[in-house]
Amino acid sequence: MTDNQPVISCRNAWKIFGDDPELFYKNITADMSFEDMRQKGYIAGVRDVSVDVAKGEMLVIMGLSGSGKSTLVRCLSRLHDITAGTITVDGQDLGSLSERELIELRRSKMGMVFQSFGLLPHRTVLENVAFPLEMRGQDKHERRKRALEVIELVGLSGREDYFPRELSGGQQQRVGIARSLAIEPDIWFLDEPFSALDPLIRREMQDEFLRLQEMLGKTIVFITHDFDEALRLADRIAIMKDGAVEQCATPDQIVLNPATDYVAKFTEDIDKARVVHAGAIAKPVNGTAVSGEPISSKKTIQELARLLVDDDRDLIPVTSDNGKVVGNLDRVQALDILLR
Amino acid sequence: MTAIATQLPARIDGLSNVRTATVLFCVAIALAFLKPVLPEWLVRLPDWMILPWAQWLQALFDFVREDLGLIYVTRTITAGLEFVLDATANIMYGKHRWPYLGPISWACVAGVSAILGYWLGGRRLALLAGGTWVWTAVIGQWDLAMQTMSVIVVAAPIAVAIGVGLGILAWRNRTIEKALRPVLAVLQTLPFFTYLLPAVIFFKVGPTAAAVATIIFAIPPMILMTTLGLKKVPPDVVEAGQMSGSTRWQMLRHVYLPAARTEILVGVNQVIMLCLAMVVLTAFIGMPGLGAKLLAMMGSFKLGRSFEIGVTIVLIAVMLDRLSKAWIVKQPVHFEKGTPWWQRHFFLLAGIAVFLLLALLAWIVPYFHEVGRRQDLSMGREIDDVIKWVLDVDWIQATTEWLRWFLNTKVLIPFRDSMLWLPTPSVIVLFAAVAYYVGGLRSALVIAAFFGIVALSGWWDRSMITLYTVISAVVLATLLGIPLAIFASRSEKWSGRILLACDTAQTFPSFIYLIPAIMLFGVNDVAVIFSILIFAMVPLTRYTIEGLRGVPVELTEAADMAGSTRKQKLWHVQLPLALPTMAVGFNQAIMFAFFMVIIAAFIGTQDLGQELQRTLAGNELGKNFVLGICVSVMALAFDHVIMRWVAGRKAALGLD
Numbered sequence: 002m003t004d005n006q007p008v009i010s011c012r013n014a015w016k017i018f019g020d021d022p023e024l025f026y027k028n029i030t031a032d033m034s035f036e037d038m039r040q041k042g043y044i045a046g047v048r049d050v051s052v053d054v055a056k057g058e059m060l061v062i063m064g065l066s067g068s069g070k071s072t073l074v075r076c077l078s079r080l081h082d083i084t085a086g087t088i089t090v091d092g093q094d095l096g097s098l099s100e101r102e103l104i105e106l107r108r109s110k111m112g113m114v115f116q117s118f119g120l121l122p123h124r125t126v127l128e129n130v131a132f133p134l135e136m137r138g139q140d141k142h143e144r145r146k147r148a149l150e151v152i153e154l155v156g157l158s159g160r161e162d163y164f165p166r167e168l169s170g171g172q173q174q175r176v177g178i179a180r181s182l183a184i185e186p187d188i189w190f191l192d193e194p195f196s197a198l199d200p201l202i203r204r205e206m207q208d209e210f211l212r213l214q215e216m217l218g219k220t221i222v223f224i225t226h227d228f229d230e231a232l233r234l235a236d237r238i239a240i241m242k243d244g245a246v247e248q249c250a251t252p253d254q255i256v257l258n259p260a261t262d263y264v265a266k267f268t269e270d271i272d273k274a275r276v277v278h279a280g281a282i283a284k285p286v287n288g289t290a291v292s293g294e295p296i297s298s299k300k301t302i303q304e305l306a307r308l309l310v311d312d313d314r315d316l317i318p319v320t321s322d323n324g325k326v327v328g329n330l331d332r333v334q335a336l337d338i339l340l341r
Numbered sequence: 342m343t344a345i346a347t348q349l350p351a352r353i354d355g356l357s358n359v360r361t362a363t364v365l366f367c368v369a370i371a372l373a374f375l376k377p378v379l380p381e382w383l384v385r386l387p388d389w390m391i392l393p394w395a396q397w398l399q400a401l402f403d404f405v406r407e408d409l410g411l412i413y414v415t416r417t418i419t420a421g422l423e424f425v426l427d428a429t430a431n432i433m434y435g436k437h438r439w440p441y442l443g444p445i446s447w448a449c450v451a452g453v454s455a456i457l458g459y460w461l462g463g464r465r466l467a468l469l470a471g472g473t474w475v476w477t478a479v480i481g482q483w484d485l486a487m488q489t490m491s492v493i494v495v496a497a498p499i500a501v502a503i504g505v506g507l508g509i510l511a512w513r514n515r516t517i518e519k520a521l522r523p524v525l526a527v528l529q530t531l532p533f534f535t536y537l538l539p540a541v542i543f544f545k546v547g548p549t550a551a552a553v554a555t556i557i558f559a560i561p562p563m564i565l566m567t568t569l570g571l572k573k574v575p576p577d578v579v580e581a582g583q584m585s586g587s588t589r590w591q592m593l594r595h596v597y598l599p600a601a602r603t604e605i606l607v608g609v610n611q612v613i614m615l616c617l618a619m620v621v622l623t624a625f626i627g628m629p630g631l632g633a634k635l636l637a638m639m640g641s642f643k644l645g646r647s648f649e650i651g652v653t654i655v656l657i658a659v660m661l662d663r664l665s666k667a668w669i670v671k672q673p674v675h676f677e678k679g680t681p682w683w684q685r686h687f688f689l690l691a692g693i694a695v696f697l698l699l700a701l702l703a704w705i706v707p708y709f710h711e712v713g714r715r716q717d718l719s720m721g722r723e724i725d726d727v728i729k730w731v732l733d734v735d736w737i738q739a740t741t742e743w744l745r746w747f748l749n750t751k752v753l754i755p756f757r758d759s760m761l762w763l764p765t766p767s768v769i770v771l772f773a774a775v776a777y778y779v780g781g782l783r784s785a786l787v788i789a790a791f792f793g794i795v796a797l798s799g800w801w802d803r804s805m806i807t808l809y810t811v812i813s814a815v816v817l818a819t820l821l822g823i824p825l826a827i828f829a830s831r832s833e834k835w836s837g838r839i840l841l842a843c844d845t846a847q848t849f850p851s852f853i854y855l856i857p858a859i860m861l862f863g864v865n866d867v868a869v870i871f872s873i874l875i876f877a878m879v880p881l882t883r884y885t886i887e888g889l890r891g892v893p894v895e896l897t898e899a900a901d902m903a904g905s906t907r908k909q910k911l912w913h914v915q916l917p918l919a920l921p922t923m924a925v926g927f928n929q930a931i932m933f934a935f936f937m938v939i940i941a942a943f944i945g946t947q948d949l950g951q952e953l954q955r956t957l958a959g960n961e962l963g964k965n966f967v968l969g970i971c972v973s974v975m976a977l978a979f980d981h982v983i984m985r986w987v988a989g990r991k992a993a994l995g996l997d
Binding site: 105107118164180 | 587
């Protein structure tokens with residue numbers, strides 16, 4: 002079934018910058034480090050990356066500046082051509098698309114939001130939002146109607162005739178978001194959309210974003226350098242360093258079992274109890290007795306804090322959304338996470 | 342010694358540069374001192390080495406023109422251009438040609454310009470735009486001004502269109518960009534006579550040739566600004582356009598060009614100003630208008646009328662500059678919902694209303710249609726008298742007399758004679774030594790080649806006179822301009838004032854600078870130097886102020902806290918950091934001087950410019966080109982060395 006097929010599938014993708022990347026790629030050996038390549042005048046923006054994004058999933062790509070996260074998302078949207086590997090979108094090989102087909106794909110399926118907004122300064126809010134619709138040749142009335150819809154969705158009604166420079170940063174990014182949603186894309190790329198905003202506005206925009214996603218249920222690739230933001234939004238997080246993915250897993254797993262020292266450094270100062278869910282550390286029942294009031298697998302350990310302290314059971318049953326018991330929570334283990 | 346060598350390889354490199362440069366310098370000096378014993382062929386190139394370049398080029402041009410049939414192509418272009426020029430001439434000053442509508446009443450032009458000025462920049466610009474035309478009409482120069490403007494309104498849009506087109510090509514294609522760069526460099530340094538003669542030969546004398554020369558003269562900055570603007574479009578905006586599914590054409594039309602608006606409009610501003618400067622100069626090839634009148638009046642020493650025409654040209658220049666600059670910064674503004682239709686288009690409607698109203702007024706009162714011959718308020722003779730009276734005041738006369746005597750006998754003539762006395766190889770080696778010091782072997786070879794071309798062209802002595810004029814004027818401009826700039830940079834108020842004055846002066850067509858020079862010193866070398874001096878002082882002063890004001894505040898504060906006096910701060914902090922910027926101004930001053938020295942041929946110089954002016958009369962295209970190239974390579978030599986130095990200095994200081 003197509004349901005299980007990932008929307009975006011990226012296999013051993015490489016993106017090398019330099020004079021002759023193709024030739025250089027052929028001579029790469031497994032033990033060559035990022036630094037070795039740089040000595041030879043080449044930068045590996047994306048290094049042997051394989052990730053899948055399932056339908057309706059939000060994958061957050063996290064990394065410090067220069068880690069290649071922005072390059073990766075540009076490969077997924079083919080703003081950059083990859084040097085090696087394959088990327089498929091809905092089963093179509095992205096690299097083999099002609100310019101015409103690529104334009105068609107972007108006009109029907111993809112939307113992207115940029116860190117510094119990328120608004121056209123000579124166009125009003127309405128004209129900016131309607132821009133992708135205009136590009137695909139929709140008639141004036143239809144695109145106006147649709148643009149007004151999305152403008153309302155992002156809460157900018159009444160500002161349609163303003164020019165970008167007349168808006169605050171947060172408002173400008175709302176325009177960027179509205180524009181990326183105008184064509185009703187299936188896939189939504191967001192490249193550090195909130196990094197240029199100040200912390201209070203950033204928080205507000207994250208909430209807004211979660212509200213939109215609840216409504217729209219898009220397949221999302223979200224780039225950030227802010228680990229808290231990643232934990233807050235992600236279904237899964239891919240942590241990148243020097244162009245390669247260090248670990249790609251759910252926030253719970255990353256916090257509980259960091260795969261490398263580099264990932265561990267990020268998780269060190271994180272309050273794990275706020276991230277880890279009961280479901281993530283529940284152990285299979287395996288015939289042990291389950292007794293008493295169950296707890297929801299969706300609750301974080303912090304949310305369960307009082308219960309964990311007050312309760313005297315060693316094992317607490319955990320139930321999924323439909324009320325079925327999925328396992329037992331080891332109370333001492335949970336308390337360890339809480340108290341650290 | 343070896344330890345230092347391993348630690349500081351760059352330093353050692355620099356040292357060897359200095360050593361070689363010193364050796365070259367000594368060779369140059371030795372050649373100069375040994376002149377009496379040098380063989381003849383080392384003092385000046387022997388005749389057999391100077392090939393008949395002019396004849397060869399002439400033959401080549403004739404071949405292209407007649408045998409390859411370029412003349413037929415240009416004749417077709419001429420016909421088309423002439424038709425457009427006739428149409429604008431009809432509308433603007435009533436030349437008897439299609440569409441037989443004009444002329445428009447001067448009051449209408451003034452009124453609509455005022456509305457345009459108000460829309461672009463408020464009351465002051467309205468006053469400037471309207472006032473300029475009122476002055477022009479009332480003083481009785483309306484037809485002259487319109488003759489000039491009728492060429493500009495055709496030439497400027499064509500130059501912009503070609504410039505943007507070539508700019509886009511250069512931005513798209515690296516090869517084209519690389520090919521264009523040297524061509525543009527040469528074009529920007531060629532003396533204007535070299536634009537004029539081909540225009541006359543290939544396109545009919547008068548407005549058509551003037552338009553062609555003007556267009557070609559104005560294109561280069563448009564190309565550069567377009568390419569620059571397109572390159573500067575932020576990557577986010579480009580990617581947003583791509584992700585919106587734009588095709589290549591849509592990207593260019595809807596994303597790149599609008600996003601590069603500012604740079605493109607800066608280019609448009611430069612095109613307009615260059616057009617005006619050149620149209621005035623096309624008086625030399627029979628283009629009627631303000632330039633021709635000015636030339637005639639100065640020729641017959643009618644200073645009062647010259648002064649009036651000068652004022653008109655300056656007013657038009659300042660107006661065009663301010664209007665186009667206001668357009669650059671004009672941002673679109675939104676209207677609140679429910680704004681009525683007439684309010685959204687208020688200025689357009691007001692323009693139409695003013696036009697109709699004034700047309701009606703002009704129909705009733707002929708004065709507002711055309712200022713008659715006896716109605717003008719020209720006071721040429723009275724101004725003449727005033728000028729004569731002022732110049733007759735004893736101390737003024739004494740001062741100018743003394744200056745003239747002092748400069749001529751103590752500075753200019755000795756300097757010129759020594760330049761002419763120096764053996765050719767000595768001069769070449771001297772310049773090569775400087776180039777070696779600044780930019781190493783490559784620069785030295787480039788400079789030697791450039792001056793080698795001058796020597797081989799057979800115009801060495803004339804070139805040296807040009808060079809002497811340029812150097813003396815720029816040195817004097819430096820002596821006056823830099824102290825002025827240092828003084829001005831001390832206070833916010835004075836920097837603002839002087840910068841504004843420089844900005845304004847820079848918009849004047851270069852021809853204007855001859856007027857005060859002739860007024861004060863009459864017709865001689867000192868007047869030439871003086872006109873170049875004020876023209877060259879403008880960029881020098883301007884860049885020096887900008888360089889000094891641009892020194893980061895932390896650094897001056899650090900100097901203050903280190904207890905330095907004003908003088909110490911200036912010498913040890915401000916000047917070293919401002920020097921690269923100042924050098925850019927110095928470079929521009931030299932380029933301006935090379936431009937102006939050719940115009941000064943009108944006063945009667947003995948340099949390349951004079952020869953160039955003569956080629957106009959004889960239609961000697963080959964000779965014209967040889968002379969033009971001589972001026973161009975000398976200018977390029979200075980440009981190369983100074984800009985190399987600036988780049989090196991900036992890198993050393995860690996400035997961008």
